[in-house]
């Protein structure tokens with residue numbers, strides 16, 4: 001057990017709460033939302049929110065790793081985010097270059113391994129290189145996996161997996177009756193995470209309560225926690241608060257529980 005000071009999102013009341021160290025969610029996934037609104041509230045351009053959001057990623061990655069989270073998946077850019085103005089898209093494409101350019105030594109110090117899921121081949125060359133270099137630099141880290149969803153879409157991910165299996169069927173190397181949930185899971189972009197591929201806890205910030213095409217297959221039995229804070233205001237305490245809420249839930253997976 002360890003305690004943290006939690007602040008109620010509506011009343012502002014502060015309370016001391018206990019987290020159960022034995023029940024930390026192994027895979028935490030976060031839809032990092034609200035950068036633009038955070039900036040607008042301060043009369044700043046939207047990209048100022050993305051910049052501040054990048055600093056939050058550094059704080060939260062270290063906090064999650066210290067709490068014992070095994071996989072932290074962060075939704076950084078969706079396959080739909082290309083619809084935004086070019087200047088904003090360009091800025092978002094530059095962020096991984098800045099992020100990894102400054103943060104890789106810290107990641108190594110914290111034994112954190114970088115993974116990326118998404119259609120990275122469609123990213124600008126400099127972004128691809130930043131991602132490749134970070135993966136290579138942290139490949140021997142054995143602690144938390146920091147998994148960035150970059151140009152990621154949940155439906156597209158499933159389509160790609162289905163295409164891959166269909167090709168194997170056509171080539172005569174796969175019997176259609178051998179396609180089961182485990183095989184489809186293995187062919188998703190999280191397949192290399194093995195037992196850890198499904199998030200235990202899914203957090204979305206900034207008050208929106210939707211998935212926006214995030215990990216549609218993998219969240220089948222995840223616990224959802226929606227938080228009012230915009231992503232740039234998220235910090236270690238907000239993460240602990242979300243985990244605290246997770247620890248109050250009773251996961252049944254369709255079965256029965258006495259709790």
Ligand code: IPE
Nearest residue numbers: 032033034035036037038076
């Ligand atoms: C999340 O913040 C970051 C990305 C989607 C890249 P937004 O940019 O969506 O911020 P809001 O939702 O407009 O406030």
Ligand code: IPE
Nearest residue numbers: 031032033075076077078212
């Ligand atoms: C989801 O947020 C994508 C990321 C956080 C990267 P959006 O801001 O793009 O989602 P919508 O448009 O509000 O559904």
Ligand code: MG
Nearest residue numbers: 033034035036
């Ligand atoms: Mg948004």
